[in-house]
Amino acid sequence: MAYVIVGLFGLAFGSFLNVCIARLPRHESIVSPGSHCPRCAHPIRWYDNVPLLSYALLGGRCRDCRARISPVYPIVELVTAGVLLADFYEYSLSPAFVKWAFFSLLIILLIFTDLLERRIPHAVTGLGIASGLAFSFVVPVDNRPAGWLLAHWGVFPGATMNSVIGAAAGALAGGGLFYVVGEVFYRLRHVEGLGFGDVMLMLMAGVFMGAPMTLLTIMLGSFLGTLIAAPLHLATTRFRNYAWPFGTFLGVAAIFSSLGGQALIAAYLRWSGIS
Template sequence: MMPPILVLTLFIFAFGLVVGSFLNVCISRMPRNESVVFPPSHCPLCKYRIRWFDNIPLLSYLWLRGRCRGCGAHISLQYPLVELLNGLLTLALFWRFGLSLSFLALFLFCGALVVITFIDIEHQIIPDEISLPGIVIGFIFSFFLPWQTWLGSLVGILLGGGSLLLVASCYQWLTGKEGMGGGDIKLLAMMGAFLGWKAVPFIIFASSLVGSVVGIAMMLILKKDSKLAIPFGPYLAFGAVLYIFYGGQLIQWYLHVGSAVRG
């Protein structure tokens, strides 16, 4: 008989996979303003209604070899990737926070980030249907979370949205062009609502650093000029997840290194 903790761990991972399957529906339908509930899952080409045995996260994709049972069309690798990513994130949150209110709050938060990341990569938009309710939900959670306060969440909303709004306004004033969409501003406000104001500078720094490195690498590889449009939402999401798991340690390390250099 398997130990209870192993059974619970497998259940949490499987639960994350199942929710990841639903996140795929959101990623596919939300940009087209379609319902995420009706109609049931189907092939976008032949409209074949996907049966339950063809909709088992990860396993069905492998069993069908990435093909639709109805027409044989290729199924995007995005589907198992999103399922696996959400499963691993759910498992990591469980290991970090256990079955707690913090786990529930950050499970919802990270699920929203997964949807936002893949939609922004493909369509370069961040749905208001996720970020705006996310701001409200994050603020409500702040009244109950042990590591968060309502004031810290409120300041996080203002600092998160206000800082990017200031950057976007300055960039547009200097260049006459829009350099950052409103979706990024509302996304960072949602991050501030869930994680508090202390997370905002870390997320901005981490996302800007990683985004700059990846952006320069892409321009060199693709040999395109600086006008290459790169969505910023995925980098903000990366910075937020990095803060959840390693923010405290990285900040302490930075302060320690800084004091050592000054000393």
């Protein structure tokens, strides 16, 4: 039953994210005017605005002018519901679930604005950095390796301070290492360097995740980007001047890390004999 409720909330949040994805990159209000067809401008009736169901019933077309509705809408709704369900499975009903669910919503939003518009709005990453810092007072952030360094110097901050330091270190790791990996990616895609939006995205991920998970995210995101971009780049000339949405790859990696990253890092540290 709990899963049904989380799933329905996911669809509803996904529906709201669709509005944000369509409007935020254009600096339009997300409240008014109400949803309308982009072609005939007819307002969407409430019963035509039910997530997934309406798209299926309308056959993916506007009821008034029969214009095709982008399949991105139901995809975003499904992805949001799926990720929130995975967060709930991983963290059950806890402050950590609220934190990671909120993080997932922001990341899904940015995955799609970067993919569709090559935009990572500062309004979203700014909100993310502030709320991630606030969450670090409630849900402990992984403070390795900064905590090891402090302990080495004989400094033992309290649990809350530890968490806040972990968030700051994560932001530093995300922003700092990003230039290095960004440089490698730049050589692969031969287009202009990284946007400030990508840096803001990794600052935000760092504040939520702490340093280890942030580094894992950058590694997974770069790997995923290379895995998809390199073969396409070599196979056809069509993608020669294509600006790959690095933020989209990083976002997907961030969601994977937030769900299974701690287990992966723990397994790696055991295997390498560090802990």
